[in-house]
Amino acid sequence: MIDIQTTDVSVRYPMQNNPSLPPVSLEINQGEKILLLGASGSGKSTLALALQGLIPRTIDAEKTGSVAVKGMAPESWSITDACQHVGILFQDPDTQFCMVTVEEEIIFGLENIGISVDEIETRLENSLAMTGLTKRRHDSINNLSGGLKQKTAIACLLAIDPETMVLDEPTANLDPQSTEDILQLWMDIAENKNKTLLFIEHNIGNLLPDIDRVIVLSKNGGVITEGSPREVFRHSFSALEEEGVWIPTICREALKLEAEGKMNWSQLPLSLEEWETECTRIGMEKSDIDSTTAEKYQIRDEKPLMEVKNVSFSYRDHQALTNIQFNLYAGEFVALAGANGAGKSTLAKLLAGIHVPTTGSIIRNGTPSENMRTDDIMKQTGFVFQNPEHQFICDTVEDELTYGWRIAGVAQKEWQKDVEDMLAMFHLTDKRRENPFSLSQGQKRRLSVATMLTSKQDLLILDEPTFGQDEANTSALMNILQNLHRNGKTILMITHDMELIEQYAEKVLLVDEGAIKYDGAVDTFFEKKELLHQASVQVPVSRELKRWRETFLRQEILC
């Protein structure tokens, strides 16, 4: 039975020349689990709003073409009907709620649809039980971690029980373990209730085999390709790559091996499990010898740039960090990892001089911080905040970049050339006269990093710089960071993305429950299975694949 059908539906926001959703026609059946992909600008989120009827009912935008859900037009529904047909889970967990506690928020939705008090009671208990929030029902939402907030939002949606659910990047800012828990929760729900699920998400991880169909939207309108995940990633690989659409690492690697003639997959693996089954079937085993250890991380014996000695820090009501001790050396690329709420951001702020340790000391270039003025400490460290907008203080991109030189009183002819290089490096040359606030998400992020480079800081700290960035923007940013690192800049980056750590970082600091649990090379880090599990961190797929690659290479030599 057809659940959703769109015919050339297109949405254009007022004051914009190009449509945010270029015309697209698609069909989705009842009970299907769909993964919707597309580069940024292909209008995935806008499509979700149109399916619910929020466009054009509430959001002022021009819609052409037609949408039919269960044969009805969403804009013809009343608000209370619409939410029972199509439910949306939004990306930002902080702006989805209007009540104080978890229970009140779930009840709010149920009161809206006007069901009886008894019915509210039953549905409330059920949705709390399904999401494992029963013990947390009276907690204030503000005090919950990102993962629990997202679970609360899911509980609200489950309580209303819409027939179709659209999930708009619901795990974008969660640690790997919470991400997997939440995605698994959705798969179970879909299994038990025969709901239509539409995932707008790229980080679908191990659950890709559970997806019925992948639909890829094009930036220029229409669907590039659709079909089972296996078909789509096998047959449209180059088309997807060209468009800048996310391709699962496992498929990418599998196809690469095939292209090199080392393996002939009877079915393209979608998860590590499938990969391993297939290889075992043809009698291959994962190599034990790890060639990667060859490029071992070297402990530097120079004087450290920063020595953190026995540092503890408490907020007014709780201890955030206890007895932190480590050294940072000039020229390192360090990743700061750990679960949501482990104390990563707090540690970063201590290093930047924003917070002052409650006890212990941080020694910078041989001078203890106690003997330095806060403003001087801040001048030594560049800090890129999660929200780039917070850092903008000028009216044009160019002014923003030159601000550091101008207040330091450097003559214009000295930095004129540097500005040009900087604009080119960060792909902002044609935006130089624009207001920083009018840039796109990726451009804002790049500019906020660029502004931190014009003064001579020793250390650059980035707080989850890739959050909310698509594939293309992430790799553009990471390439820039890698270039800076090669030129000798010390970089410390907070991230949840283990793939990034594997690809770019030299050293990992793992924070768990307010203490440093690991300080050392990336390679040995991913070997410590128990430690990783405790800190809700997972080994990136690409790392496992590297080993398999070894096997394939060795086999070739043997032949």
Added chain:
Amino acid sequence: MLDAFQKKNCFLQKVNPALKLGSVLVIIAVMIPIFDPWTPLLLFGVTLAMIVGLGGVSIRFLSLLLLPFLLFGFSFIWIQVVFPDERGETILFTIASMPVALENVFTGVSLGMRALVFASWSLLFVLTTEPTRFMLSLVQQCKLPPRFGYGMMAAYRFLPAFQQELQQIRTAHRIRGLGEKRKLKQFKRYFIPLMAGAIRKAERTAIAMESKGFDGKRSRTFYQRIQWNRSDAVFAGMFVALLVVLFYVRMEWFI
């Protein structure tokens, strides 16, 4: 801290928020024509006793909250003594050749005490009322349209987020070398990102609320009904008794 007291299982917490709000307004109206310093002093004492005894608020916490109001109240006395409309005749003592008259001190105390009474009743309301119950009572008893009631709740949730964001913007600017100067231009720099963030957040929340079926109409069920109960009757009785006693005492002794 605040919400711990608001959720306490004490007498004042059980009283209907609409009734409490009404009594605060009545107190303000009643105090307007009273000019002697003793009546507000008595009322102030009774109010504090009520907050501590019937609301379960710790004396320490209450005194901390009252401290700024005490300073504010004292400023009335100071103004009356230093800049009186008409200097009184009963000179008590002189400070650096400035005479301090009993009449002026009295007017100052009565004005200052009045401010303290208003402050203490507002605290009585704020410290013993859960925001959610207050909003529900406004919607259910005072016929406030749900559109505004739930909108208020959403705005209330934004307050801590707003404060956090301002803090972040200030540190971000400090790191860029702007320092901590408080100038008008600085204000503009804080204001734009703060507003940009607030508008975006408000828009997202509004969309999220509507996607959960909120249409702002009265045709919704209420899971939690704020009903009139015995506590309300007792509170109303006590309140009337308080006013009568106050009136009587004033007639007998202070006039």
